Amino acid sequence: MKLQDFTGPIDLDLTLREASLNPDVRDTRRAIAAASIGVEPEDAYYSVRELREACEWIHESEPGGKRKLTQILGNACDDYQRCIYYNGAF
Numbered sequence: 001m002k003l004q005d006f007t008g009p010i011d012l013d014l015t016l017r018e019a020s021l022n023p024d025v026r027d028t029r030r031a032i033a034a035a036s037i038g039v040e041p042e043d044a045y046y047s048v049r050e051l052r053e054a055c056e057w058i059h060e061s062e063p064g065g066k067r068k069l070t071q072i073l074g075n076a077c078d079d080y081q082r083c084i085y086y087n088g089a090f
Contacts, residue, residue, distance in 0.1 A: 035083040
């Protein structure tokens with residue numbers, strides 16, 4: 001066997017599909033795994049990072065935290081961040 005046989009692309013969605021269907025996984029995690037199927041890893045990372053930062057600002061009473069969270073959740077084209085937020089990830 002050659003090295004190319006082992007270095008092909010990694011299917012991240014396979015792991016997400018397994019997690020979303022596993023009855024031993026918490027409901028919240030299953031829902032988030034299902035919502036993440038098909039989302040590019042970098043997009044998911046930065047979306048969750050931005051959402052987490054806004055929630056952290058609110059928790060720390062930073063000015064602009066609520067405004068930032070409202071902006072994120074009110075964005076008509078980003079259902080992924082709303083899904084993560086409403087699934088109770090934070």
